[in-house]
Amino acid sequence: MGPRVNPALVDPAPVRAVTRDLAPERAGPAAGPTIPGYGLARPSLVELRERLQRLAPEVDAVAALTLAGARAGVDVGDAADADLGIDELAAVASAMTVERGLLGVIGRSMLIRAVSYVELASVPANAGAQEAA
């Protein structure tokens, strides 16, 4: 039997419930740090900060994240907190998307990675096997 076809590509309607809070303790060991099959690592505030530092070294990354966090109602601390909830990270990234320049680019980019992670993590790990059977 061929690989399953994900409705993401053929059905405009959302087909699975979305897990809105996937902090590590709730994602559980089955989800792990990466999405099975996809290999997508859980995005983190540290990753966001490193993207800023790499692509926009002229920007004070910690200050930018602090401002975005304030807009989103999220305390980003010293921007080194790798355990920030994925929803909170998405909120910070979303707040960055209205910024001009590379901040907006990096914010949108991180928002897509965070939403992809949340959406894919909500798919049961053995769904493909069940459908194939």
Add this chain to the structure above:
Amino acid sequence: MSAEVPGGLGGLDLGCEAARLQAIAALGLLDGAPVPEFDALVRDVSERLGVASAAVSLILDGAQYFIAMHGLGGWIGKARGTPREWAFCDRVVRTQAAFEVRDATVDPHVAHNPLVTLDGVRCYLGVPLRTRDGHVIGTLCGLDTVAREFGDADRAAIRALAAQAMVTLEARLSPT
């Protein structure tokens, strides 16, 4: 040294990439506001190519962002894009040339891509969206879950529509 930031930037000159990303930023399209003029364009791509899905994709630092899409739902629709490392469109940006896949399961560039192995993408045709300054900011593309061959008429059609898209995009940079 910090660890490699996951997803998307491998093998790129960061200076050039930052300039390309600045060109994207200048369009002012990143806040998620709808761009209605592109909705008709992606429907047109879908109809003319006879594919189920089409998109205007901007390649960002770590993701592709669909500023318009047709026939894409589920997690891709929710995210309005995908991580960059899975984006067929990223190959268009890196090579600055069109990319065409007839059967993704046997194409060495994408056969192991999860969009193929898990999401069922089989065919793809994407052409560059290039600014006057020469930056390839993304693609206009069509794709489907069935393998198929594209012909000269398909290639001509999508190139013409991409040129139309760039007129619209460049107008955002120099409004009259």
